[in-house]
Amino acid sequence: MTDAIELTITDLARSGAGVARDAGGRVIFVPLTAPGDRVRARICSEEKKYALAEAVEVLEPSPGRVEPRCSVFGRCGGCMWQHIPYQKQWTTKLGGVMHALGRVGLKDAPKPDEFPAHDPWNYRNRIQLRGNGDTLGFYARKSHDIVAVDTCPVARQEINAALAGIRTTGSKLVRPYKAEVEVLPDGTVRTVWNAPHGAGGFRQLHDEQNTHLQAWVGRAVPDGSGVVFDLFGGSGNLSRPLAGRAGQVHCVDISIPPDAGAGAPGNMTFHRTAVLRWLIKTRRNPERFIALESAAQNIVIVDPPRIGLAEEMKELLPALAALKVQRVVAVGCDPDSWARDLCKLTRAGWRLTGCAVFDFFPQTPHVECAGVLEKPDSSSY
Numbered sequence: 001m002t003d004a005i006e007l008t009i010t011d012l013a014r015s016g017a018g019v020a021r022d023a024g025g026r027v028i029f030v031p032l033t034a035p036g037d038r039v040r041a042r043i044c045s046e047e048k049k050y051a052l053a054e055a056v057e058v059l060e061p062s063p064g065r066v067e068p069r070c071s072v073f074g075r076c077g078g079c080m081w082q083h084i085p086y087q088k089q090w091t092t093k094l095g096g097v098m099h100a101l102g103r104v105g106l107k108d109a110p111k112p113d114e115f116p117a118h119d120p121w122n123y124r125n126r127i128q129l130r131g132n133g134d135t136l137g138f139y140a141r142k143s144h145d146i147v148a149v150d151t152c153p154v155a156r157q158e159i160n161a162a163l164a165g166i167r168t169t170g171s172k173l174v175r176p177y178k179a180e181v182e183v184l185p186d187g188t189v190r191t192v193w194n195a196p197h198g199a200g201g202f203r204q205l206h207d208e209q210n211t212h213l214q215a216w217v218g219r220a221v222p223d224g225s226g227v228v229f230d231l232f233g234g235s236g237n238l239s240r241p242l243a244g245r246a247g248q249v250h251c252v253d254i255s256i257p258p259d260a261g262a263g264a265p266g267n268m269t270f271h272r273t274a275v276l277r278w279l280i281k282t283r284r285n286p287e288r289f290i291a292l293e294s295a296a297q298n299i300v301i302v303d304p305p306r307i308g309l310a311e312e313m314k315e316l317l318p319a320l321a322a323l324k325v326q327r328v329v330a331v332g333c334d335p336d337s338w339a340r341d342l343c344k345l346t347r348a349g350w351r352l353t354g355c356a357v358f359d360f361f362p363q364t365p366h367v368e369c370a371g372v373l374e375k376p377d378s379s380s381y
């Protein structure tokens with residue numbers, strides 16, 4: 001084990017860690033610190049240009065720190081930023097998105113619309129708890145030990161009110177367990193025991209920010225649009241509200257909950273398949289989906305997981321032409337993969353005309369981004 005060194009934290013990285021430099025000028029990332037802290041830290045791993053360290057002691061706390069609300073902050077693997085004032089969290093996220101765009105050559109991207117969280121606490125509509133006997137809580141940072149909690153300050157209050165009952169039920173189970181607790185849209189709380197992650201399909205975690213995202217995406221879809229293709233659409237969160245404005249809506253996702261179609265508008269169709277597979281099939285047979293002579297605008301929404309459009313990108317570009325798409329709305333939860341995908345689209349001639357940044361995950365470094373891209377010459381279809 002290395003000796004501890006003294007460091008002054010000068011910045012906050014968008015990964016969440018505080019940033020310092022050692023005596024030789026090398027960058028050191030120290031999680032759970034704040035700009036202005038003086039800490040003793042121990043190097044845990046070294047890369048060519050930087051090192052990662054753990055703070056063993058805060059020698060002088062930054063005046064810019066705030067008191068974390070949670071008694072297990074720092075031990076629990078969940079939040080990383082409860083000691084950072086919310087405004088600083090937000091500006092770091094915004095700056096991180098701009099940095100990601102700049103890195104791929106999109107320095108001149110339009111100024112993003114900004115959606116910081118109105119209330120950065122008690123927002124999560126779903127949490128995943130771990131339990132064993134009488135202990136109920138979350139996995140600890142970097143381990144599968146359980147950190148016991150009575151309450152979680154980022155979970156919705158309805159969830160917190162249910163925790164004692166979940167602990168009582170869980171304590172009667174013979175084995176360690178997982179409990180996924182969710183506030184459903186009608187306000188009831190549902191607990192699912194020991195189901196694989198995401199078994200019930202994907203749902204955005206922050207209802208208020210989701211409303212902003214839906215509205216922002218909606219503004220990119222004019223009345224009288226032709227076909228909206230919602231790729232990585234889940235249960236149609238982003239496209240369902242648009243069905244009244246478009247001729248047809250096709251929602252494509254590998255994991256569509258069985259009840260997704262219930263109550264869906266009549267012009268909405270769900271395709272339970274991998275996006276890559278769907279793109280390959282569709283490119284060969286686009287008339288299955290669109291009336292090729294229609295002058296109405298067709299729109300693609302993409303909202304992939306963190307990895308972004310991996311294999312899918314090379315099939316997406318020809319599919320956009322085959323489906324006569326005039327506008328792409330690209331949503332992403334990782335600024336780097338999102339910016340990389342925007343860059344590939346712009347290199348293929350698409351023009352970035354709007355951006356937005358949403359804080360779905362206060363008290364953590366995660367951030368959601370969206371962009372609108374226009375085909376510059378729609379007459380060429």
Ligand SMILES: C[S@@+](CC[C@H](N)C(=O)[O-])C[C@H]1O[C@@H](n2cnc3c(N)ncnc32)[C@H](O)[C@@H]1O
Nearest residue numbers: 202232233234237253254255274275303304305
């Ligand atoms: C970030 S979520 C977005 C869901 C939806 N747009 C929403 O707002 O609720 C990503 C979605 O991609 C789906 N997914 C992941 N990999 C996929 C793949 N290869 N093909 C199709 N869907 C995939 C997941 O099931 C998940 O629903």
